[in-house]
Amino acid sequence: MxxxxxxxxxxxxxxxxxxxxxxxxxxxxxxxxxxxxxxxxxxxxxxxxxxxxxxxxxxxxxxxxxxxxxxxxxxxxxxxxxxxxxxxxxxDERFFKMKPTLIYLIFGGLLGFGLLRGQSYLKVVMEQALPMVDAGWMVLTKRMTAFFFALAVANEVVWRTMSTEAWVNFKTFGLTAALFIFMMTQSGLFAKYGIEQPDDTDAA
Missing domain, CATH: 1.20.1050 (Glutathione S-transferase Yfyf (Class Pi); Chain A, domain 2)
Known part of the structure; x- marks a missing residue:
């Protein structure tokens, strides 16, 4: 590390x-x-x-x-x-436009596979940044899995039905905003399952 x-x-x-x-x-x-x-x-x-x-x-x-x-x-x-x-x-610009779809399908699939095994692979990646109890990680992983699959569908719809300029705007701003909004809507989850970390003063 x-x-x-x-x-x-x-x-x-x-x-x-x-x-x-x-x-x-x-x-x-x-x-x-x-x-x-x-x-x-x-x-x-x-x-x-x-x-x-x-x-x-x-x-x-x-x-x-x-x-x-x-x-x-x-x-x-x-x-x-x-x-x-x-x-x-x-x-052929279609190859590049399909890339986000594949990325989200891979991440959603990996998280979903972990859930089928009763594990949260998301916890392995983000545990240091978001300390939570296991129950919280399972809930967040389920939501994140669904979110990734929804983004994959959204990307396919946009690039297949809209102009290239619309897709570039969607990729640059829409996907970034969607991730930000998703994390903001999870504040209740973080508050419910979060683990308080001792500060340096307490440790001393």
């Missing part, structure tokens, strides 16, 4: 920076077309080509600073590389 301490602002910037950069690049390039080796590429593909190395670099910096990466960060980086790469290789 890493003992390195990193500023929360730096950590947040490294995690959200690539997503914001992708949004900005798309806004600037969405109406442009680029010819590479005689093949025309839309601005979305160009923004994707910029996003992939930036995400990998920021993930690498985060690992260097903290000494560790969560399974979610590793899976996300791998899927971005694979699906983003396929989208660029085949010049």
């Amino acid at each position: 890493s003992n390195k301490n990193v500023s929360p602002l730096v950590k947040t910037a490294l995690e959200l920076g690539p997503v914001i950069l992708f949004f900005v690049a798309f806004v600037l390039l969405k109406d442009r077309e680029f010819i590479v080796a005689g093949t025309p590429y839309k601005g979305f593909i160009a923004a994707t080509a910029l996003f992939i190395p930036v995400l990998l670099i920021s993930t690498g910096i985060l690992w260097k600073l903290t000494g560790e990466l969560s399974k979610m960060q590793i899976v996300t980086a791998v899927l971005v590389l694979v699906f983003g790469g396929l989208g660029i290789w085949f010049n």
Whole structure:
């Protein structure tokens, strides 16, 4: 386990920076077309080509600073590389648009598998950040599993029925807002099942 301490602002910037950069690049390039080796590429593909190395670099910096990466960060980086790469290789933006769906299905499936075994895999990942009794972790894991599956369905509906610009807005702001709102609505759960941690004064 890493003992390195990193500023929360730096950590947040490294995690959200690539997503914001992708949004900005798309806004600037969405109406442009680029010819590479005689093949025309839309601005979305160009923004994707910029996003992939930036995400990998920021993930690498985060690992260097903290000494560790969560399974979610590793899976996300791998899927971005694979699906983003396929989208660029085949010049087909659908690959990149399907990536969030697969990510949420994987996370929802893993959590659901743990629940079938009577375990909370979410606790393993987040226990230090959110100390709770086991009953609380089981409830939160059930809710998070359903939430991930709902996000997967939402992403499929948006990219298949709406414009690329609408999907980019949904990916950049909608999914982030949904996760924030979900965690805020769990405040009652945290209050009910949370474990108070002794402060330094009490320990002394």
